Amino acid sequence: MRFGLSCDLLDEVFSSSDYRQSVATGFVMASKKKSILRAGPIDGRSGQVKEGRWSRRAFLAHSALGVAGLGLWGVGGCLPPSGGEKLGDAGEQETVDVRPSIALTKGPYVQLMGLEAVRLRFETQSEEGLEVSLWSGEKQVSTQISKGKIEKIEAAFPANDPSLERRDAPGDYAVHEVRLEGLKAGERYRWRVNRRGGAVEEGAFRAPVAKGQPFRIGWIADTMYPHHQNTAELLLAKEPDLVWHGGDIQYQTNFLDTWAGVFQVFGPLMRRAPMHFCVGNHEYEEMNEFEVFYKRLLGGHGDVGSAPDYHAFSYGGIRFLSLNSEDGLDKDGTVQVKWLKEELMRVEQSADLRYAVVGFHRPYYTFGRSKPPMETRALVHPLLKQYKVPLVMCGHNHSYERFEVEGVVYVVDGCGGAVSYNPDEHLEEFKTKAPEEIPLRKAVERGFGCSLLDFDAQGVLTLTHHEVEGRKEVDRLVIKTS
Numbered sequence: 169m170r171f172g173l174s175c176d177l178l179d180e181v182f183s184s185s186d187y188r189q190s191v192a193t194g195f196v197m198a199s200k201k202k203s204i205l206r207a208g209p210i211d212g213r214s215g216q217v218k219e220g221r222w223s224r225r226a227f228l229a230h231s232a233l234g235v236a237g238l239g240l241w242g243v244g245g246c247l248p249p250s251g252g253e254k255l256g257d258a259g260e261q262e263t264v265d266v267r268p269s270i271a272l273t274k275g276p277y278v279q280l281m282g283l284e285a286v287r288l289r290f291e292t293q294s295e296e297g298l299e300v301s302l303w304s305g306e307k308q309v310s311t312q313i314s315k316g317k318i319e320k321i322e323a324a325f326p327a328n329d330p331s332l333e334r335r336d337a338p339g340d341y342a343v344h345e346v347r348l349e350g351l352k353a354g355e356r357y358r359w360r361v362n363r364r365g366g367a368v369e370e371g372a373f374r375a376p377v378a379k380g381q382p383f384r385i386g387w388i389a390d391t392m393y394p395h396h397q398n399t400a401e402l403l404l405a406k407e408p409d410l411v412w413h414g415g416d417i418q419y420q421t422n423f424l425d426t427w428a429g430v431f432q433v434f435g436p437l438m439r440r441a442p443m444h445f446c447v448g449n450h451e452y453e454e455m456n457e458f459e460v461f462y463k464r465l466l467g468g469h470g471d472v473g474s475a476p477d478y479h480a481f482s483y484g485g486i487r488f489l490s491l492n493s494e495d496g497l498d499k500d501g502t503v504q505v506k507w508l509k510e511e512l513m514r515v516e517q518s519a520d521l522r523y524a525v526v527g528f529h530r531p532y533y534t535f536g537r538s539k540p541p542m543e544t545r546a547l548v549h550p551l552l553k554q555y556k557v558p559l560v561m562c563g564h565n566h567s568y569e570r571f572e573v574e575g576v577v578y579v580v581d582g583c584g585g586a587v588s589y590n591p592d593e594h595l596e597e598f599k600t601k602a603p604e605e606i607p608l609r610k611a612v613e614r615g616f617g618c619s620l621l622d623f624d625a626q627g628v629l630t631l632t633h634h635e636v637e638g639r640k641e642v643d644r645l646v647i648k649t650s
């Protein structure tokens with residue numbers, strides 16, 4: 169465990185090798201000043217001292233322990249952030265938590281489970297429950313102990329270099345979960361996972377807003393190392409209320425492009441917003457990969473009627489449907505097509521829902537690398553048209569295209585970081601074989617980026633596409649909805 173200190177008096181964050189010196193220095197400084205010191209374990213990902221403030225008294229107590237050479241830090245024992253119950257505030261009551269910290273191998277991440285509930289999940293290599301607290305402002309709303317069950321994960325991609333931090337190593341893992349319920353529409357909540365020994369993970373999310381409140385959804389898809397770092401940072405800067413991933417979450421093209429790597433890269437986004445995932449073809453790339461990673465980690469997000477590989481959620485009076493374009497959409501009467509029809513009918517009949525926005529991985533309209541699945545398109549497009557779906561978001565082809573087809577806007581945005589494709593790769597072929605499709609394409613771009621879906625109080629939907637290079641907006645459309 170690495171440990172660090174920082175405060176107004178200490179310009180540097182000390183690593184573990186400087187710990188004894190830093191404790192001694194800090195002890196002297198703190199004994200002379202009334203400064204509040206920021207102290208805690210160093211985040212292995214960011215290299216920064218984790219959130220948490222210690223009062224002068226707490227710091228002095230801890231410094232004394234360190235100077236006395238008790239070495240509690242070495243086994244993860246250190247004092248918790250002051251108070252322990254109150255986020256970011258120095259309280260009078262301090263308790264000593266000398267238990268070893270529990271490491272998280274993925275997460276935490278938050279996903280909607282309905283209008284008034286989310287689930288917070290994280291993965292560890294232990295079944296020991298961790299304390300998860302929910303906060304509204306300075307008020308603690310609830311505290312729960314997470315539940316997780318160990319599963320033996322034998323598949324590992326790639327796994328032959330144990331020195332790499334972001335690999336998916338085989339071993340025993342438990343996906344922990346708590347349900348945070350009774351949420352008030354549109355309210356921003358903060359969560360805290362107590363990893364023990366003074367280590368905490370913190371984040372926030374906004375509960376689904378009520379119909380009539382504006383909100384922003386961020387779309388990102390086809391996120392490959394290393395450029396997904398840039399697109400994730402671009403999207404983070406846009407401050408979405410919810411992130412929607414269009415599939416091909418990782419590619420395993422190298423030792424860093426792994427599921428573990430994805431959770432690191434998206435960590436900052438997951439700390440500010442719920443994140444939902446469509447399934448892409450690369451989630452089926454390796455034997456059992458869908459079961460071992462997608463289904464185990466993400467399956468079951470969304471609300472009533474959702475399945476492990478497709479799901480739905482409502483936000484601000486809009487229904488969002490995440491389909492699995494890899495399976496079960498090509499024939500009428502399949503479980504997924506029946507579910508899609510039922511969802512679209514429900515939206516049409518509901519006074520609480522304005523319309524549905526649909527997302528899936530493999531695009532129905534594109535002139536790019538991978539051609540449209542025509543059989544599936546012939547079945548699903550008429551449904552989307554009939555139920556007046558204004559917008560369909562897709563990925564898979566690593567470029568940006570926008571089509572308008574019989575009242576439905578189809579967007580391809582697979583610009584999340586995977587190797588850039590030529591969006592005109594099959595343009596000449598379409599000119600010959602399907603010339604009627606040429607004028608349907610209204611916009612085309614090539615470059616890494618993401619899209620934003622902004623919904624105003626009346627449900628008017630504005631689509632924008634943004635590129636990493638130059639941090640510029642390169643497409644905008646106000647979409648007519650009825």
Ligand SMILES: [Fe+2]
Nearest residue numbers: 416448449564
């Ligand atoms: Fe794909």
